[in-house]
Amino acid sequence: MIDGKKVLFSGMQATGNLTLGNYLGALKNWVTLCDEYECFYSVVDLHSITIRQEPAELRKRARALLTLYIAAGLDPEKNCLYYQSHVSGHCELSWILNCFTYMGELNRMTQFKDKAAKHADNINAGLFTYPVLMAADILLYQADVVPVGKDQLQHLEITRDIAQRFNAIYGDVFAIPEPYVGKTGASIKSLQAPEKKMSKSDENPNASIYLMDDPDTIMRKFRRAVTDSEAQVRYNPEQAGIYNLINIYSACTGKMPEEIEKEFDGKGYGDFKTAVGESVVSVLRPLQERYTDLSKNKDYIDSVIKNNAEKADYYAMKTLRKVQKKVGFPERVR
Numbered sequence: 001m002i003d004g005k006k007v008l009f010s011g012m013q014a015t016g017n018l019t020l021g022n023y024l025g026a027l028k029n030w031v032t033l034c035d036e037y038e039c040f041y042s043v044v045d046l047h048s049i050t051i052r053q054e055p056a057e058l059r060k061r062a063r064a065l066l067t068l069y070i071a072a073g074l075d076p077e078k079n080c081l082y083y084q085s086h087v088s089g090h091c092e093l094s095w096i097l098n099c100f101t102y103m104g105e106l107n108r109m110t111q112f113k114d115k116a117a118k119h120a121d122n123i124n125a126g127l128f129t130y131p132v133l134m135a136a137d138i139l140l141y142q143a144d145v146v147p148v149g150k151d152q153l154q155h156l157e158i159t160r161d162i163a164q165r166f167n168a169i170y171g172d173v174f175a176i177p178e179p180y181v182g183k184t185g186a187s188i189k190s191l192q193a194p195e196k197k198m199s200k201s202d203e204n205p206n207a208s209i210y211l212m213d214d215p216d217t218i219m220r221k222f223r224r225a226v227t228d229s230e231a232q233v234r235y236n237p238e239q240a241g242i243y244n245l246i247n248i249y250s251a252c253t254g255k256m257p258e259e260i261e262k263e264f265d266g267k268g269y270g271d272f273k274t275a276v277g278e279s280v281v282s283v284l285r286p287l288q289e290r291y292t293d294l295s296k297n298k299d300y301i302d303s304v305i306k307n308n309a310e311k312a313d314y315y316a317m318k319t320l321r322k323v324q325k326k327v328g329f330p331e332r333v334r
């Protein structure tokens with residue numbers, strides 16, 4: 001609790017171009033939560049280097065992501081928006097938690113298996129202990145709630161296991177976080193292979209809508225989206241392509257899937273794809289405009305980066321000092 005409010009933590013990697021999946025599965029839901037929760041949203045640049053990065057590019061993308069947080073509607077006066085690498089407590093707690101996490105648990109993580117297969121030439125220890133750093137992110141702020149898309153639920157489970165294990169030994173040190181998954185948009189799929197998630201790292205640019213795509217590109221990608229030969233707009237998981245398009249349309253318009261089925265009853269896929277594309281354009285356009293404006297305001301962004309990192313550091317240190325004491329590190333004399 002901070003000032004009588006429950007605490008919320010989430011983060012996003014600044015690696016690759018953000019997709020519509022990141023927006024509908026995460027960012028869009030975040031914006032509505034700051035009245036109810038004390039919110040921390042990190043640009044998780046420490047996680048990003050588990051894959052090789054070009055340094056200048058990583059720095060640029062991290063700043064772009066922080067700017068995008070604000071453009072999406074996260075007010076930095078009400079939400080703490082900061083770079084993970086600016087708060088050293090993340091690494092310090094991560095080390096301690098490493099000593100309370102089992103190799104067997106980490107071996108079961110599907111994201112590790114996927115990434116290890118994709119980057120077989122660089123299966124580094126950071127990639128393996130990635131979920132422990134994520135647990136540290138969350139537990140450092142005593143987060144009660146963590147909004148994520150479905151692909152991150154396994155990491156939330158291990159976070160809870162680590163926290164419970166630690167608490168069982170040392171008393172109630174950590175709050176046990178609950179995942180928060182949005183009703184729509186929690187699992188946006190590739191437009192080209194709708195059984196896979198829409199991913200920043202997809203090699204086929206037609207598979208993903210990027211948040212900075214212009215309207216023509218968006219419409220073209222939706223026209224090319226893979227569907228089926230049923231010729232019926234039905235919310236049926238077996239029609240994976242159409243099912244995904246309904247989820248996207250639903251998340252962008254607020255309409256329920258049944259309503260959408262009715263709206264397109266007797267109409268062809270062409271009409272439906274156009275409507276989905278237009279709904280996405282109208283959601284992304286204001287975001288893009290605000291992003292362009294904000295990017296010009298260097299001093300403002302710099303001040304957000306500084307002030308919010310200080311705030312995050314304050315709360316992070318409170319937990320870290322408590323944990324250090326619990327595990328038996330000598331008291332600090334300075």
Ligand code: TYM
Pocket residue numbers: 009010011012013014021022023024025026044047133134137138146147148149150151152185186187188189197198199
């Ligand atoms: P990342 O950067 O891969 O994704 C950021 C958020 O976007 C969601 N997401 C999706 N949601 C729906 N459909 C999709 N196709 C889709 N793709 C991505 C993710 O579920 C996530 O919520 N490890 C995390 C970042 C992280 C974190 C944390 C998150 C680090 N520490 C602590 C929560 C709490 C990651 O790589 O997310």
